[in-house]
Amino acid sequence: MNRGNGGFNLPALRSHNTALVLDLLRGAGTRGLPGIGRGELAERTGLTPQAVSKITARLRAEGLVAEAGRGESTGGKPRTLLRLVPEAGHAVGVHLDRDELRVVRLDLAGQVVAERRGPLDFGAGPEAVVDEVVRAVRAAAPVGMAVPEGAPVPEGAPVPEGAPVSEGTVVPDGAAVLDGTAVLGVGVAAPGPLDRRAGVLGRVTGYPAWAGFALREVLEGRLGVPVLLDKDTNAGAAEAAVMGAGDSVYVHVGTGVGAGLCLGGEVYRGGRSGAGEFGHQVLLLDGPTCRCGARGCVEVLCLDAVARGDTAEAARVLGEAAANLVALLDVDRVLLGGRVVAAAPAAFVTGVGAVLAARALGPTTATVALAPGGVAEGAAELVLGPVFGRAR
Amino acid sequence: MNRGNGGFNLPALRSHNTALVLDLLRGAGTRGLPGIGRGELAERTGLTPQAVSKITARLRAEGLVAEAGRGESTGGKPRTLLRLVPEAGHAVGVHLDRDELRVVRLDLAGQVVAERRGPLDFGAGPEAVVDEVVRAVRAAAPVGMAVPEGAPVPEGAPVPEGAPVSEGTVVPDGAAVLDGTAVLGVGVAAPGPLDRRAGVLGRVTGYPAWAGFALREVLEGRLGVPVLLDKDTNAGAAEAAVMGAGDSVYVHVGTGVGAGLCLGGEVYRGGRSGAGEFGHQVLLLDGPTCRCGARGCVEVLCLDAVARGDTAEAARVLGEAAANLVALLDVDRVLLGGRVVAAAPAAFVTGVGAVLAARALGPTTATVALAPGGVAEGAAELVLGPVFGRAR
DNA sequence: CTACTTTGGCAACGCTGTTGCCGAAGTGCA
DNA sequence: TGCACTTCGGCAACAGCGTTGCCAAAGTAG
Incomplete structure (x- = not known):
């Protein structure tokens, strides 16, 4: 994003409004509605209908949004409903608990499409745990996970809808994701305290070996996708923020x-x-x-x-x-x-x-x-959030 | 502002960036600096220097900003410093305590330029107290206080610098403020609980006569300027937010x-x-x-x-x-x-x-x-805040 | 079949911040 | 003193944003 300390320029304006529209589309899907009309999008964003038309046209061209039939007529032409294309992107969430590991893969709409869960010995130390996490993430998201860096939404890189996930495909950095769905990143929820920005764990009570371990950096190196780290409680709150x-x-x-x-x-x-x-x-x-x-x-x-x-x-x-x-x-x-x-x-x-x-x-x-949701889902939400304008 | 539920359009973009620049200028003045250069403004807002030049040119034309000499050269042309014109606008703050009334008038830079303080019997009931408040506000801000409605910054209404405050001048609604400095509004801090949006007091312990009294509406009617109501503690926090x-x-x-x-x-x-x-x-x-x-x-x-x-x-x-x-x-x-x-x-x-x-x-x-500051100053800050992009 | 209503795309537009350029105003060195 | 260099900051042309005006499409109501 082209925003410094609060200054907004035109690209920032565009991505802000785009994210807002996507967020409303996601919300409609979460509430079980088949879609949402352009008019309602305009009303709820405060933008003009025409601006919404332009934005949604762009999103449709990018494959993130699709038409979803028609609503009821209120005396005139019935509105064309729009919906998010869930399979246009995925995020992985990892809940690193003291004795359990849970990994989920969510689609853009927040639905769990894959899950792995098993026992974990957090006390076994960083190396063994990282190995286990990498294995579980690969199992939940078996795709060559290279994605254009720093690009939450792969603009100009239309993702074919429902393309089969082919294992082991490695997409060169910066290129479009063609052969599988785009994995936007991995969110990791761990026991606090920790430094979220640096991605470094703190002194988890009872586990001195973890203090100062740069979990985010290590995982990014192993997985090749952006990794975000946060406290388990924050992930839980993030999930709650999305649900209701x-x-x-x-x-x-x-x-x-x-x-x-x-x-x-x-x-x-x-x-x-x-x-x-x-x-x-x-x-x-x-x-x-x-x-x-x-x-x-x-x-x-x-x-x-x-x-x-x-x-x-x-x-x-x-x-x-x-x-x-x-x-x-x-x-x-x-x-x-x-x-x-x-x-x-x-x-x-x-x-x-x-x-x-x-x-x-x-x-x-x-x-x-x-x-309502699990911590692992919230960890994935850390990755999905920015796409929908949540969290800066 | 032209923003609905988070949607940003161009006017909103403009006022946002303008407020950001004003806020930095105010901050520089508060820290005792003579001014701040355009380059630093650009760096701290994340906008380009040219955008800052355009914004500050507009603000100078409106009389809100003026040049303030030159900074030191760092090997080239020395930067021209800019500063806020404090007398371009004023705000009144009222602290309605249980046994005391304090009214201050602040200039745009947050300096107290007038003060009234005296005993008050909150228990005397709404009518008597309102009379007292109106009298004190008029004394602290003896100006025809009509101001274009809903316009925190009087755009296109250049305020003559340092114009004498002539008592009793009534400026017709919607017109530029010509004969005195613009009074942007009155902030009132009162004991909670209260409904800030509605401007209605709640059940203040021990004073049942006040419950449900529409203080904001009544004061706006009497004073002819926008009135904002908030809890005394929130006003104190607002002042703290500005100071440090x-x-x-x-x-x-x-x-x-x-x-x-x-x-x-x-x-x-x-x-x-x-x-x-x-x-x-x-x-x-x-x-x-x-x-x-x-x-x-x-x-x-x-x-x-x-x-x-x-x-x-x-x-x-x-x-x-x-x-x-x-x-x-x-x-x-x-x-x-x-x-x-x-x-x-x-x-x-x-x-x-x-x-x-x-x-x-x-x-x-x-x-x-x-x-560091008083509650009355914080109440005035409720009015000044929006000019500088604080509080929505 | 004929109004009427509502949706939503196309084109022109105004305004935003951006880029490229250049003069102004200093410093530093020969 | 003169010249190169650096930095500041305004002017003009520009790209891109949302907005306005207009009109075709697709329904309903009588």
Whole structure:
């Protein structure tokens, strides 16, 4: 993109509006609609119908958009519906958990078209894990994955619809992807803390061998496609942002307790991408000492309760902490995920929901639900997002 | 602006880039520099030098920008510095506190050029207070305050530099402001909760007569200029956003405890503009009951300590709650303001600072300071912000 | 069959930032 | 003092963006 520190020039204008249209088309597909008319696109973007016509004509020529029949007439010519061509591009998402690896391949519309899942020993160290990841990604996306660098949408490189994925085909760098569908990149979700920009892992509690490991760079070298790295909680929030719009908080309870914030339709990561430190929110002044050094953190309270088998208390603690976030950030929804939640989903949802209802300050209460998508899907969304104008 | 739901057209592009340039010019002035060269503007906006030349030429023709001498040569022609013309526009800020009224008039550069302050009985009810506000605003901005509606920057209406402010001059609606400087609007900061969009106050604790009062509409009718209404804490955060960039939290301790969030250079208000509910963050599970109905809120803990004269404990409570926010949102700075803080500033700054340092998770510690500007200045910033591309 | 409504493409247009060019105004060296 | 060099910044021509005006296509309603 040709934008510096906020300055917009004409190419940036074009790609911005194009991404906006694509985003609406994706949204229509996600909501189960057969397509969306040009008029509605114009109305919802604020652009004129003619501008939308030009943009969609370009997208159709590029193979990203196709016509999808006709809508009902409202007294005149019925609108021609448009839809995204899902197979025009794919993204791979990797969820690197402490004892499990899950890899998915999504099409442009966000549908899972391939999945690999298996046990993983995160403690085996970077080299062994990278090997395993490369193998799983190749299995989920068996295509010569070279793609024009830095080009989220392969402009001028029309992708043949539904072309067979031929294994082992290597497409020269910078060339059009002809023999298989374009793989836009790989998103990797890993336990935090980590440096998202540099693509380097931080000091994951209990796994010192990983500290400072440049996972993104190594994977890019092995796979030959762009790789993005982010915290697992942020990936969860990214998935939530796509599934249902609106501000939400993704609370993950696994080996630790973390959260991903989805504010204004985008994942909020903070200045140094360290936002979402939810587990070490102090909830009980002078309470039991946590491994972080502070006293009365959510994590120690919640996980102690889980260890005691007191799920109700764990849910109550989580609920109080979530209610703090809801009040502070004015979010609509709290989404729960992670292994501990998966072990007793109903108990957590009702327990957290009860606290949220009791703590509601205004007439509206934030809703609680299980996180609809997986973390691996959210990791893939890190790659798909920029195509649709999400995340900068 | 010609932008709908994110769609950008050419006029929007133009005003966006123009606002960006103005913002950089204001920033240079705020940092005490005599001006800024076109080259630097180009570099920092990402636009080409020629585009910056065109934009600044337009701004100079409109009287918003002027040349400001020359910089040092770096081996060639020395750059011609540019600066904002502060007197090209003014904004009025009103801080409506429970027992005090403060009104300031700022020029475009953010300097206070007039100030009125006096006692106020918020409990006297809307009518009496509105009368008082109108009187104070007229005193601080004694100009016929009609301005082309909805036009933050009076385009094509060159404002004569340094023209004398003639009292009582009424400029017909839609006409250029000729005889005085343009007053862009009035920002009003009031105790929350309130509906910012509608400009209607909510149920301010202890003042039922104000609930549902359409303050913005009434004031616009009386004053004849655009009026913006926001929570006092948001105004404080807005001022902080201008003074020093970066993410920060403005914590206000007065009759209640509240916070304004400044994320990514803008005030974050949340979906229903209810964000910043800091006072009722639960910090001590099952602690003393708060007036909000919950138990162990920051507000009840902090204000109880203040009532007992235990400033150190109040600061510690505030510090723990602030540390939660710092960890959650990854902000750099915590700013303290409000009457209780003003009574013992050093104790609060050191007390909060100590907790932040102890709770720091990474190598960096968030800094604490007294809020640099007042709430009234922040209220005026609500009006000035859009001119410089802040806040949508 | 005849209005009427709505969709959506074509062509001309205005305005945006960009490129190429050149004069202006300094510095540095012979 | 003179000349080469560097940097700044305006003028003119330009490419590309969304917009406007116009009209054919494809339905509905009477």
